[in-house]
Amino acid sequence: MSDxxxxxxxxxxxxxxxxxxxxPDINAMVRAADYYLNQEGxxxxxxxxxxxxxxxxxxxxxxxxxLDKLKxxxxxxxxxxxxxxxxxxxxxxxxxxxxxEYGPDLDHVARHNNLSPEEVITIHHSSTYLxxxxxxVPGFPYLGGMSEAIATPRLENPRTQIPAGSVGIAGNQTGIxxxxxxGGWQLIGRTPLKLFDPAKEDPFxxxxxxxxxxxxxxxxxxxxxx
Amino acid sequence: xxxxxxxxxGPFTTVQDEGRYxxxxxxxxxxxxxxxxxxxxxxxxxxxNQGEASLEFTLKGPRIKLLQDTTLxxxxxxxxxxxxxxxxxNIYEPLSLKSGDEVDIGWITEGARGxxxxxxxxxxxxxxxxxxxxxxxxxxxxxxxxLKGGEILAISEPQGSPGRALPENxxxxxxxPFETDVIMGPQANYxxxxxxxxxxxxxxxxxxxxxxxxxxxxxPEIIHVDKADIIxxxxxxxxxxxxxxxxxxxxxxxxxxTGGYPKIAxxxxxxxxxxxxxxxxxxxxxxxxSLKEAKAxxxxxxxxxxxLASFILKPEQKSKHFRLTVNDKSYNVSIREID
Numbered sequence: 001m002s003d004x005x006x007x008x009x010x011x012x013x014x015x016x017x018x019x020x021x022x023x024p025d026i027n028a029m030v031r032a033a034d035y036y037l038n039q040e041g042x043x044x045x046x047x048x049x050x051x052x053x054x055x056x057x058x059x060x061x062x063x064x065x066x067l068d069k070l071k072x073x074x075x076x077x078x079x080x081x082x083x084x085x086x087x088x089x090x091x092x093x094x095x096x097x098x099x100x101e102y103g104p105d106l107d108h109v110a111r112h113n114n115l116s117p118e119e120v121i122t123i124h125h126s127s128t129y130l131x132x133x134x135x136x137v138p139g140f141p142y143l144g145g146m147s148e149a150i151a152t153p154r155l156e157n158p159r160t161q162i163p164a165g166s167v168g169i170a171g172n173q174t175g176i177x178x179x180x181x182x183g184g185w186q187l188i189g190r191t192p193l194k195l196f197d198p199a200k201e202d203p204f205x206x207x208x209x210x211x212x213x214x215x216x217x218x219x220x221x222x223x224x225x226x
Numbered sequence: 227x228x229x230x231x232x233x234x235x236g237p238f239t240t241v242q243d244e245g246r247y248x249x250x251x252x253x254x255x256x257x258x259x260x261x262x263x264x265x266x267x268x269x270x271x272x273x274x275n276q277g278e279a280s281l282e283f284t285l286k287g288p289r290i291k292l293l294q295d296t297t298l299x300x301x302x303x304x305x306x307x308x309x310x311x312x313x314x315x316n317i318y319e320p321l322s323l324k325s326g327d328e329v330d331i332g333w334i335t336e337g338a339r340g341x342x343x344x345x346x347x348x349x350x351x352x353x354x355x356x357x358x359x360x361x362x363x364x365x366x367x368x369x370x371x372x373l374k375g376g377e378i379l380a381i382s383e384p385q386g387s388p389g390r391a392l393p394e395n396x397x398x399x400x401x402x403p404f405e406t407d408v409i410m411g412p413q414a415n416y417x418x419x420x421x422x423x424x425x426x427x428x429x430x431x432x433x434x435x436x437x438x439x440x441x442x443x444x445x446p447e448i449i450h451v452d453k454a455d456i457i458x459x460x461x462x463x464x465x466x467x468x469x470x471x472x473x474x475x476x477x478x479x480x481x482x483x484t485g486g487y488p489k490i491a492x493x494x495x496x497x498x499x500x501x502x503x504x505x506x507x508x509x510x511x512x513x514x515x516s517l518k519e520a521k522a523x524x525x526x527x528x529x530x531x532x533x534l535a536s537f538i539l540k541p542e543q544k545s546k547h548f549r550l551t552v553n554d555k556s557y558n559v560s561i562r563e564i565d
Contacts, residue, residue, distance in 0.1 A: 007411055007412045008409060008411055008412065008492075008517060009411065009412040009460075009462040009465065009489070009492050010409050010462050010463070010464055010465070010492030010493065010494065010495065011409055011492075011494050011495050011517055011520040011521070011524065012462075012495050013462040013463075013492075015412050015459060015460065020457065021457070022457055034251075047247065048247055048248055048250055048251070049251060050250045050251050050460035050483060050484070051251060052457075052458055052459040052460050052484050053457045053458060053459070054457055054459070055459045055460070056460075057250075057459065057460025057461075057462060059462070062495070062521065062524065066517070066521070067517050133458070133484060134251065134252045134253040134483075134484075135253045135458065135482060135483050135484030135485075136253060136482060136484070137253055137362060137363065138249070138252060138253045138254040138360075138362075138363045139252060139253060139254075140253050142458070179363070179364065196252075196363075198353050198354055198363075198365045203249075203252075203354060204249075204252040206252075208251055208252075
């Protein structure tokens with residue numbers, strides 16, 4: 001954990017950078033730093049943090065911090081991270097109705113990988129995925145850990161409208177569309193859960209640095225959620 | 227209690243406030259007024275609490291009909307204002323109007339965005355602690371969308387009393403070319419020395435692809451050392467990213483919160499409001515500043531704003547009237563403080 005850097009990003013933000021790779025262990029350090037810094041009373045004058053794959057963007061109050069002081073404090077958190085109690089990541093469970101009208105590309109993904117649709121479903125929901133970060137649109141999780149056995153290139157012609165909750169594959173990534181939006185992912189199923197619901201007190205289901213698991217449900221169970 | 231009818235929304239009008247903070251970690255852009263200074267001055271002039279919801283219009287203002295008596299103000303880009311077909315009304319001037327009055331806000335002749343604020347603020351639901359419309363997330367403002375015309379918006383009860391109008395010599399100016407201070411980085415090391423020199427010495431033009439998310443610029447190519455990809459990280463306000471096509475993009479209030487292109491520089495915080503007044507065709511020049519210089523300029527910016535605010539809040543020169551009796555003779559006397 002020697003390779004941490006503080007890089008200015010304008011006059012009111014810095015990036016706390018860890019090693020330059022996509023790796024669950026490095027992402028765990030990002031989550032630890034994020035958790036630590038957002039605890040009450042640790043560092044005043046920090047506005048907002050944005051954890052990503054291997055770095056943490058930190059918006060700060062420039063009335064309170066200058067870069068040198070901030071750098072010193074941030075580089076000093078390394079030692080605190082070892083003594084601090086960082087809660088274990090939680091696992092978010094996402095029910096998915098695979099195939100049929102909810103997953104119009106399931107058969108294509110199966111054919112592309114010389115598998116049966118059932119095998120694709122089993123492989124897809126057997127992995128535990130790491131939510132490396134959220135971005136792109138509100139509530140969209142960047143997931144790591146999909147099996148190469150079901151990797152499939154994007155559609156050549158993206159769809160103009162994909163319903164919220166659609167679960168798809170693009171290359172060696174899987175993801176969930178939190179909002180109705182256009183897109184080119186191969187759709188293999190849909191979840192009845194709302195990943196983003198602004199009316200809720202806690203509007204976002206996925207949390208950066210936590211885990212996610214899919215489990216299959218029937219069309220009937222899907223409809224019972226609505 | 228209906229209050230204002232939007233007859234014609236204009237080309238692009240949304241409800242905005244100071245923005246929605248604390249959710250970038252979940253992929254949610256802060257949104258908020260592109261020109262925070264003009265937005266804040268609107269509320270200040272009307273005696274509103276800061277943070278009340280206003281309309282942000284782009285290039286041209288809306289045409290509205292009042293359904294109740296109210297005071298309103300238009301701030302930001304310079305534009306012609308007519309009330310019931312009569313011209314001669316000014317921006318930064320509180321206008322006390324009657325139910326039935328029609329206000330038409332014309333094309334902006336300097337700047338790109340204006341703010342229409344009502345005394346009391348627009349009465350709309352708050353979503354995740356903000357009134358701001360975030361179009362991509364389809365939330366906030368009026369049903370998460372831009373105004374299309376035909377809407378009827380309610381206005382909240384007035385809070386304070388209107389302050390003074392700003393005279394024309396105090397209106398914020400938005401002259402082109404926009405000379406914009408930047409702090410280099412966070413990924414300036416992804417560019418060649420020549421690429422950085424190009425960026426800092428050439429003129430860039432805002433293309434037609436310019437909206438609340440960001441502005442795509444066109445100009446001389448900015449050369450990368452090698453790759454034009456990074457492992458996606460957070461995008462601060464005002465970040466200038468340069469993808470493989472070598473043309474810069476400035477990320478503004480509705481920006482995506484994360485991205486995978488290297489960011490050559492970041493616009494200084496005190497320049498954002500003025501950049502919020504840029505439009506397609508405007509020219510930009512970038513000037514590198516140190517964090518120390520940025521601090522000094524940020525303080526000057528704050529001082530300038532505070533002076534405008536104290537002008538607005540300073541009470542009108544009210545006269546005090548006395549009746550004096552001297553040697554049994556009565557005099558009416560008025561006393562007024564001299565500036």
